Amino acid sequence: MARIGIITCANATQDLGCSSVVCLADLRKRKGFFAAYPVEEPLELMGIMSCPGCPTLAGFDKFLQRVRGLTEFRVGAIHLSTCMKYLCPFQEKYQTLLADAFPKISIVKGTHAEHLEPAKFRELVQGLFSQPRRTMIDLIVSG
Ligand code: SF4
Incomplete structure (x- = not known):
C-alpha cells in the first residue's frame, strides 16, 4: 500500500477557495501524478494540508513543523500539489528541506x-487575485 500525503498551496486553498477536488479526483482515478504507482498497489491518502503560507527568508522551519501533520504518520510519498508546482516561488527550497529531513520519503512534484500550460494557469490565477473584493476597509471608509 502506498501511504500518500499531499501539500497544497495556501493561496489556492485559503485565499482562492480550492477544496483540492481535482487533486483528490486524480488520486481516486489514479491519473496525473498518481498514475506512476503500480496498479496492484492500493493508494491510501494519509493526509492533505496546505503549506503554512509565505515563509519569508527566515521562516522555513515553519514548513518543516507544518509537515509533521503528514510525516508523523508513516507516509511513503509526499506530493507537492500541481498548483504549488505552478505558483510557488519556494518550491525548490521546500523540496530540498523535505529531502534532507526525510530521506526515506519520496517527494513528488505534482498531483493532478x-x-x-503553467503560464496560462498563472494568468488565470492572476485574474482571480486582481478582481475587486469588498473587505472591512470598505465598511470603514464608507462609514
Ligand atoms: S509559500 Fe508557496 S505554496 Fe505556500 S502559499 Fe506561498 S506560493 Fe503557495
Missing part, C-alpha cells in the same frame, strides 16, 4: 494532470 496538467490541463493548462
